[in-house]
Amino acid sequence: MNILVLMGSPNANGNTAFMTEAFAEGARAKGHDVRIINAGSSSIAGCRACEYCHTAGNGNCCVKDDMQEIYPLLDKTDMLVLASPVYYWGFSTQLQAAITRFYAPNILKIKKYALLLSSYSEGVYDAPVSQYKSMVGYFSGENMGIITSADSTNKTQQIKEKCFALGNRL
Numbered sequence: 001m002n003i004l005v006l007m008g009s010p011n012a013n014g015n016t017a018f019m020t021e022a023f024a025e026g027a028r029a030k031g032h033d034v035r036i037i038n039a040g041s042s043s044i045a046g047c048r049a050c051e052y053c054h055t056a057g058n059g060n061c062c063v064k065d066d067m068q069e070i071y072p073l074l075d076k077t078d079m080l081v082l083a084s085p086v087y088y089w090g091f092s093t094q095l096q097a098a099i100t101r102f103y104a105p106n107i108l109k110i111k112k113y114a115l116l117l118s119s120y121s122e123g124v125y126d127a128p129v130s131q132y133k134s135m136v137g138y139f140s141g142e143n144m145g146i147i148t149s150a151d152s153t154n155k156t157q158q159i160k161e162k163c164f165a166l167g168n169r170l
Contacts, residue, residue, distance in 0.1 A: 003034045004077040008084035008095025010040040015118035015154040020083045022160040026167025039098045042066035046097040053104035061104035079112035086119040115146045
């Protein structure tokens with residue numbers, strides 16, 4: 001299975017990266033091809049609502065940035081994993097920008113999804129989990145799992161094992 005992970009943390013050595021690597025390790029151990037794109041350090045603008053993609057663009061976005069690398073990967077992806085720190089009850093700005101750009105192709109053919117969220121506070125996951133579930137439903141996908149990590153579990157063996165197990169049971 002081809003798995004694409006969009007990691008929305010600008011901190012390459014942070015909690016979200018820790019969770020992402022553990023998930024990828026588990027999935028690779030099962031023979032899956034895992035590609036991690038760090039949206040957190042990419043140059044991705046949000047959707048401009050110009051409607052070019054749904055008119056003259058025929059599904060192609062007019063904004064030429066790092067999202068151009070991601071669009072072809074979405075077509076070849078069997079599973080999409082969103083990984084993000086939670087900043088003020090939502091996805092990171094960087095990941096949110098990439099998600100809004102899914103509007104151009106509008107319908108993802110990806111059928112399996114997972115969500116990895118990290119924070120320093122408990123109880124901040126409702127909004128991103130709700131958005132994720134709405135997105136999975138909109139694309140008629142299947143939620144393969146949601147893992148959250150807060151202050152006391154960040155970068156622990158326990159969270160590493162959970163993320164590895166999620167990747168390894170696919």
